[in-house]
Amino acid sequence: MTLETPAPIDRVSMGPSEASLGVRALRTVRSTPPIFLILLALLLAIYSQAPTYNFVSIFKNGAALAILAAGELFVIVSGEFDLSVGSLITVVVTMSATIANGDPSSTPMVFAVMIVLGVVVGVVNGFIVTRLHVPSFVATLGMMLILVGAVNYITGGTPLGNLPANFRMFGRDAINNFPVLGTLPNSIVVLFVTGLLLYWLLQRSNFGKRIYAVGGNSRAADLAGIDVAGTKTLAFVVSALSAVVAGILLGGYAGVSVNVGNGYEFQAISAAVIGGAALTGGRGTVAAAIAGGLTMQALFALLNVLGYPPELRDTVEGVIVIGAVAYGSYQLRNAK
């Protein structure tokens, strides 16, 4: 098994491997989630069309979505939805601009405020879902309306203030003189660090194991003594915090507007889903969700290179999302 260790539930014993190298290679390919092959194929396709394409830009621009998808994955694996992340991104970007108003010394305080805000939104989502027993689709949809309304009410539709340079550097600037690549955008560093942290949380820590257990079968998890409500609430907090990080990156390179986060909730869910996460819960990996987010960006780049109208990205994305899930459910049925 490679670095994408599948969910504990998926771990099928393969028996002692005495198979030939070819068979083993084939097995490795077949056990690799298809998203990595799709991403590789897209990158190769871009390379074949435009060998000089700036591949780093795909990772730089896709970092926010990839982080968001990995955070959303926690909620999805626990068997719920989080539709509030897109509006939370908007809140983070516009409120940071309003509070900071260009003052660089305020940035640490702004970050702290936004992290607290993320925790609050996550806890409230979790409370409504686990204590009031409102389906997460409705609960987070309501949260989305509340956040969008609040941000528009406070800013009056046009955000005030601007983000200081030391806030924007995370999404906009790069480390110069980096070996091999030349420059390494800060957002890729953020993606790498956040990705590792989320990987450890979901696939290595006890908290992660509880999330898989709760999403796989919440009744069984409850009977096994797992705090289902607490685990789900923490998953919502992780998702909200990933939206805060994504918002900080987007504020850096996309600028300040009241619709900066529009549609990101569905993009994040799609990215997690094409990475093999099941919306019924219990299945999915961080690396595959990140690859899902980067795939969307690579798709955009490929259509650009091929000269198709960028609007068609949505269509191709739709086909891939449906195709990936259809393939996944086909595989699951065959495995049974």
Added chain:
Amino acid sequence: MTDLTSLQPKTRLVLIGRKILRAGSAPIFVVLGVIYLLASIVVSVANEGTLLSIDALESVLSRSVGLGIVAMGQTCVLIVGSIDLSVSYLISVSATYSSAIMNDDPNKMALGVVVVLAIGALVGLANGLVITKLRVNPFVATLGMSFILSGVLNASFQDYSGAVPDQFQYLAYGYFGPILVPFILLGGVVAAVWILLRYTTMGHHMYAVGGSEEVARLSGIKSHRVIIAAHVICALTAVVTGLYLAARIKSGAPWIGPDGNYSLESIAAVVLGGTALSGGRGGVWGTLAGVMILFVLDTSFNSLQVDEFLQNVARGVIIIGAVAVYTYRINKRRR
């Protein structure tokens, strides 16, 4: 069972009253009444106007009728335990393609309507087939469909496309006797879906499949067909909403569906009316009440000239609150 007709008039009335109160959608009408009363008081005190003045009514009419029609289709989809996130873009497809085909020519009105209805039926069929045959989660299947439609739409149209002839605008502005045609349109769709759910075999099968697809299938119901039918009905109501919006603004534009956020708003209206997201429960009257609650909120906020954005906050709170009450009641009954 007591024979209602053999009882004294007063007792009969009480019994009927109890029956109505026990019906699934009754509480939401009580909530609607309370919200309406509160809103009227606040509006009349603050603004010295009446809640349902013609101006205020006019300004939110478009949204409510359009939302009401598509919410009826969404009700069917949620009852079978599915969901449809593609209606926003289908509404845009319907509005843009119909007005592009009609292109201000009265002779092409029928053609335009038939073509977009056919597109709608195909989209609904595709949704249903992907969900039942490819076993893709309905959320993903219809989200994928909305991406597909959005790409095609935005690649084909950048701006208002074509125009509907003046005669077609009768659908949005005409009067049939004393009644505005949009209300008749909405009433017709409500009645059709109500009859379907209440009196037809297909309707009863929808509740059965939503309650438990496994049990329904083992009882001999062709559950796939039922789910596909619900999606086709929902897609057709989205097309009707698109036609109505095209008639109202005289021309279709690719952004009218997503800007109105019809997918999520229609789902919100349906769950506000007590239809469960898990399927098997609910109906048109609850949905109608849900749409009317959103309508009263819109109207009162508009006539109070409170910041329109606070509306969203109020909506969010009311939707979460309503569903929390429903699940609380259901859990209490189960205990």
